[in-house]
Amino acid sequence: MVPSLLFEVMLIGLLGIGSQWIAWRYRMPAIVLMSISGLIVGPILGIMNPEEDFGNLYNPIISVAVAIILFEGSLNLSFKELKGLGRPVVRISTIGAFIAWILGSLTAHYVAGLSWTVAFVIGGLFIVTGPTVILPLLRQSKLKATPAKLLKWEGIIVDPIGALLAVFAFEIIAFITSTNPDGSSLFLFFAASFFAVILGWVCGRGVGWMFETGHIPEFLKSPAVFIVVIFAFTLADEIEHETGLLAVTAMGMTLANLGINSVADMRHFKENISILLISAIYVMLTASLQLEVLLKIFDPNIIGYVILMMIVVRPLSIFLSTWGTSLSLNEKMLVGWIAPRGIVALTVSGYFASILSDAGYEDASIIMTLTFGLVFFTVCAHGFTIGPLAKKLHLSLEGRPxxxxxxxxxxxxxxxxxxxxxxxxxxxxxxxxxxxxxxxxxxxxxxxxxxxxxxxxxxxxxxxxxxxxxxxxxxxxxxxxxxxxxxxxxxxxxxxxxxxxxxxxxxxxxxxxxxxxxxxxxxxxxxxxxxxxxxxxxxxxxxxxxxxxxxxxxxxxxxxxxxxxxxxxxxxxxxxxxxxxxxxxxxxxxxxxxxxxxxxxxIKERLENQRNNGNGNNANNANSGNNENQ
Known part of the structure; x- marks a missing residue:
């Protein structure tokens, strides 16, 4: 074990940023290296276990970091960017998400052997990709504009939707199976979701107004934004679990479309914070896994479930939802393959594993194993194949710089x-x-x-x-x-x-x-x-x-x-x-x-040659003329 908590914090940062640097230097998927480094120092070597070492601070740290990362990603969602892509983005985020939820739930029940309740809960959760995995892949792969924008928008918008779908599925099933059905919990869920959107919009407009009117000095703008993000996330999440993600996404999109210069000026600072948080959280999450969880992912049912989710559920949801849109076949194939799961799936699945276990669902014990199996296999498969596949489909900008x-x-x-x-x-x-x-x-x-x-x-x-x-x-x-x-x-x-x-x-x-x-x-x-x-x-x-x-x-x-x-x-x-x-x-x-x-x-040599040739020709012409006269 590490000698102190301070040393552990240093080691987490060193492993995270070191993985990012190695990935940049040797053109490898950063999220794969971060996950592997966390596994090595965590369950494999037993050097640290952040979940135990940080104690009660572990979950709040992860939650706040996810909120900031999601907010930073949503700040890039300007509606002007959707020119010509609005229809595919809306369809993938709505119809595609619904199809993926239904097909994923059926696969979880019939292949992984989960009960209907647990299957529909994690089916909703597993539609998420998220900025923590998509943005590093896009940074690495250099895709053309259309598939890159589609993957970015889907990852950020569907991130809170997936978490809410899991909550919604749990609330619906609890309502249906209850001996005394009470619709108050369902009403609270929808009311809390609506409140989270309004809260995010109000916070975004409020921050924008204070920036424009000069009520916040320049040196306080970045700290103020992050505090408001944490406020919106915490307030919404305290009312209804996972609605905080919806609040920060709404806040980020509101600020992104106000056209405020101050927000654009902070972009690179926010990106740096996001990279630092992503690096640290992946190491912390994978280092906190138990060794028995890692061994269980090689169970045939879990492997079969992961494979079907990758090669059947995801492509079908994309092809069916984008039917009749302007996307080319190659673009559909690439987007239909790339869907790595990340931090939100890992963190939220832990919450539902405990909730469902307390509710008496014994099969909830394998949720973490199933989640990590899907996260690790998709991160590795998509991280290493996005570049070659994009080149094969002529959707890559790779080539001479x-x-x-x-x-x-x-x-x-x-x-x-x-x-x-x-x-x-x-x-x-x-x-x-x-x-x-x-x-x-x-x-x-x-x-x-x-x-x-x-x-x-x-x-x-x-x-x-x-x-x-x-x-x-x-x-x-x-x-x-x-x-x-x-x-x-x-x-x-x-x-x-x-x-x-x-x-x-x-x-x-x-x-x-x-x-x-x-x-x-x-x-x-x-x-x-x-x-x-x-x-x-x-x-x-x-x-x-x-x-x-x-x-x-x-x-x-x-x-x-x-x-x-x-x-x-x-x-x-x-x-x-x-x-x-x-x-x-x-x-x-x-x-x-x-x-x-x-x-x-x-030029001089050529002119000299022409001059010499000209003189020679003149001399020859003169000689021939003399001969004729004779």
Missing amino acids: GTLIVGSNKFTMNLAKTLSKSRNPVLIVDSSWERLRLAREAGIPFYHGEMMSEQTEYHLDTNPYEYLVAATDFHSYNALVCTTFMPEYGRTNVFKVSPYNMIDGGVNDSVDRVGGRILFKEDVAMEDLINKIAKHYVFRQTTLTDQYGYKKYLAEKDKEAVMLYALKPSGKIKFYTEEMRVSPESGDTIVSLTPPKKEIKK
Whole structure:
């Protein structure tokens, strides 16, 4: 066992974030690694058992964390994002959820051998996927926009619905089987659910109003939001168990659609908190499992139940609910396969296991085993297959990394041409049709719009692009673009042209220190690059070999050349900056903006050859003329 509770808290954080880092580094499903690390330190090695060690604090910690995670996910549910997808999302979240509930309950009864009461309770619970499992998978897999949005919306909306369906099933069955039926409990359930939605809406509107009117200072906005989230969740949950999830979802969606800048500004902070909580909770939940629970998941009935839920119940519910919608067959197949269960299923199933056991249902003892079996197998199966399946169905954005260039001019247009020739996706964004004329004439993909506007956020799919280059004539605007998109692209993938001032002979410190790495050289500004294009500088591509290495290239290159980027055979791009060291290897291609000395030399040689050939032809013509005269 761990020496202290403080050490255990440290170990949970280390395992959670360590699993996230390993998953990022080696492109593996993070939720699988977190679950495995929890199992190793928990039931397998017996190093810790958070449920016992935290005591009465364990369940409240898990509940509050789930509420915050669900709220953070629902903050991304803007109705503007549903353009063209409203019908499939509504159908999957309603008809699809109902079909999955009925089919899952039948499977639990006839395959897992559960009583009708227990089967219908967990049948409702097991329709949930949730942001704790879906969002990490979407972050890892890089799906196209349609399936990614469908899975995200379904996971967040159905999360509270599944928990409420389980409560509803229990209340209905208790009402039907009671010797003295009393409808007050059913009325309380529906009234509490309605109250939870209204509470979430009121809290969302209230927070939005206080933000807009300045009643909350900037430094208190994030703490205030989290306290209100916990308040809404706790108040609703105290009235009726599991309605708290409905309250925080309603609050998050309300804030997401108010269009308040303060909420958008907190997005990355909330995402960081959510990642930290997800990492910690998965380790805590799996570390708290008993070894006998793990061994029971290999029971034939449980394995059979899990397999049918994955390959029959889920695909049928998706195909039947999306019949007649605009979704393609490939999109239905992918969404019909991906349905990992997560934290909500594990936490709520524990609650119902005790409730049903107290009510006299002996088969409720296997609920935790059944739940963990479904969670673990779906997390592993879907975590490892979402990427390959998406590629197979042509729904993946995996491929050569793309570059998003903000600003259309002669330099960026030629830079985009070199990237296109290398089969790397490229897109030029500009708010001026006149400036975009260069890109249109060159056949370069472009987007007409303001990069910083909200409309661009919803209409421009930035998923194919790993790198962002801000290359407009306005240095402050370039810095603002880089600062805004740095959390999305990463600090090492956001670049801007140098804010070098040719008149003062230096760099504007205030602009230099804000956002983005300076491209190429600090003393090479945008006007320098455009002037070089006007002087017919060429974009030269040089491929390194074992015989012609990087050192030899540097020794022979023109001193006036501007080295732009190194391109690896995989398509990965390394832009030259003074802050990042680029070390190309054999097989890499270096792209530079070079004086046209070689081209001029070739032109002179060609003209000389033509002149010599012309003189030779004239001499031959003269000789033949003399012969004729003779």
